[in-house]
Amino acid sequence: xxxxxxxxxKVYREHGYIVLRRAGQILGDAEEAREALQDVFLSLASxxxxxxxxxxxxxxxxRVTTNYCLNRLRNRRRRAQLIDRAVVNGSWTxxxxxxxxxxxxxxxxPEVLARIAVYYFIDEMTQDEIADLLGCSRRVVGKKLARLxxxxxxxx
Amino acid sequence: MKQQSSPDGCLSNLVLDRLLTRELAEDRxxxxxxxxxxxxxCSARLVGFERERDQFDxxxxxxxxxxxxxxRSSGLALAAAGSLAVAALVLLFLRPRAGDPDRPGQxxxxxxxxxGGLRLSVYLKQGxxxxxxxxxxxxxxxxxxxxxxxxVTDGYLAILSRDGAGQVSVYYPEGERAAPAARADxxxxxxxxIILDEVLGPETLYAxxxxxxxxxxxxxxxxxxxxxxxxVGCSIDRLILDKRPP
Numbered sequence: 001x002x003x004x005x006x007x008x009x010k011v012y013r014e015h016g017y018i019v020l021r022r023a024g025q026i027l028g029d030a031e032e033a034r035e036a037l038q039d040v041f042l043s044l045a046s047x048x049x050x051x052x053x054x055x056x057x058x059x060x061x062x063r064v065t066t067n068y069c070l071n072r073l074r075n076r077r078r079r080a081q082l083i084d085r086a087v088v089n090g091s092w093t094x095x096x097x098x099x100x101x102x103x104x105x106x107x108x109x110p111e112v113l114a115r116i117a118v119y120y121f122i123d124e125m126t127q128d129e130i131a132d133l134l135g136c137s138r139r140v141v142g143k144k145l146a147r148l149x150x151x152x153x154x155x156x
Numbered sequence: 157m158k159q160q161s162s163p164d165g166c167l168s169n170l171v172l173d174r175l176l177t178r179e180l181a182e183d184r185x186x187x188x189x190x191x192x193x194x195x196x197x198c199s200a201r202l203v204g205f206e207r208e209r210d211q212f213d214x215x216x217x218x219x220x221x222x223x224x225x226x227x228r229s230s231g232l233a234l235a236a237a238g239s240l241a242v243a244a245l246v247l248l249f250l251r252p253r254a255g256d257p258d259r260p261g262q263x264x265x266x267x268x269x270x271x272g273g274l275r276l277s278v279y280l281k282q283g284x285x286x287x288x289x290x291x292x293x294x295x296x297x298x299x300x301x302x303x304x305x306x307x308v309t310d311g312y313l314a315i316l317s318r319d320g321a322g323q324v325s326v327y328y329p330e331g332e333r334a335a336p337a338a339r340a341d342x343x344x345x346x347x348x349x350i351i352l353d354e355v356l357g358p359e360t361l362y363a364x365x366x367x368x369x370x371x372x373x374x375x376x377x378x379x380x381x382x383x384x385x386x387x388v389g390c391s392i393d394r395l396i397l398d399k400r401p402p
Contacts (some may be wrong), residue, residue: 014177042288045288056174056177099190110247
């Protein structure tokens with residue numbers, strides 16, 4: 001598919017489940033995920049040109065959903081003025097049981113690291129896939145993951 | 157740290173989704189299928205994704221989006237459209253005059269709005285339809301509004317309104333000070349929505365973005381006095397909705 005999206009409703013019907021699942025995983029709240037689903041597609045409807053056609057629709061939706069949810073988590077954190085430190089203990093591959101800590105961590109991480117954490121731990125992407133999505137080299141992703149690890153260790 | 161968060165060779169969610177949406181090239185699809193044939197874990201994940209896709213219509217709200225109207229930049233263009241004659245009159249009434257920065261209807265608020273700076277957007281929920289609102293659009297009591305902003309650096313944001321009776325209301329945030337707003341090159345839709353009350357007439361919406369924390373009550377006073385331009389270090393954007401009887 002190339003160029004701007006012409007039929008938002010069709011994309012919503014065929015790809016909406018991707019946004020709903022990812023938003024649920026990142027936000028940890030079904031109702032917020034439904035709001036995120038609407039917001040992402042409303043934004044796409046208002047500015048269809050933001051999909052430039054240089055990636056697949058699924059890849060594009062991964063990117064915009066991640067950005068939207070991380071912004072939302074940050075706003076949530078600011079509103080609540082969370083000050084407690086999270087305890088992040090290693091792997092997040094079992095995301096659901098650790099969701100509260102993980103979401104707190106995503107709110108605290110610098111933006112780039114938070115994105116990488118989502119792609120790496122939630123989406124189980126390889127470093128090559130993350131590099132493709134972020135438009136950088138695998139080496140850069142490796143360094144960011146090392147920084148991520150250091151960040152976690154500094155919290156414990 | 158593990159070099160990969162999933163078991164060796166397992167497929168990422170993105171690859172599974174792209175398989176379902178038929179976005180993978182043939183050679184990649186074959187390697188993915190080969191992996192799935194020998195990997196119960198990934199096969200089970202794929203089945204779960206397929207189930208989510210198949211049940212999406214049942215669990216997700218229906219999307220009701222109308223394509224945004226073209227920006228109405230010319231009164232003459234509006235007047236030429238017979239069916240839009242009434243809307244044209246409203247827009248002409250709301251059209252700002254040059255050199256009158258605080259006059260209702262002006263979207264850009266004079267010297268405080270940096271070029272390419274803060275932009276306020278609204279989404280209107282009218283009945284079961286959601287549309288993007290434009291300055292001059294007609295709204296009705298009971299309509300719901302969500303706010304969005306874009307093109308800001310890190311700072312603090314507040315959204316207020318002055319209704320047709322001159323009453324000033326703070327819509328965002330709920331606290332006493334403008335809320336932190338992260339840098340946003342892409343649109344950020346604020347959580348929650350407001351419901352329009354029964355007061356009719358032009359409803360002016362103000363987005364105020366400041367480099368430093370500002371008391372919302374101070375912003376409200378400036379809105380009341382029509383003196384937002386005196387807020388130092390703040391960018392302002394506004395739009396006006398025409399609230400009419402249902």
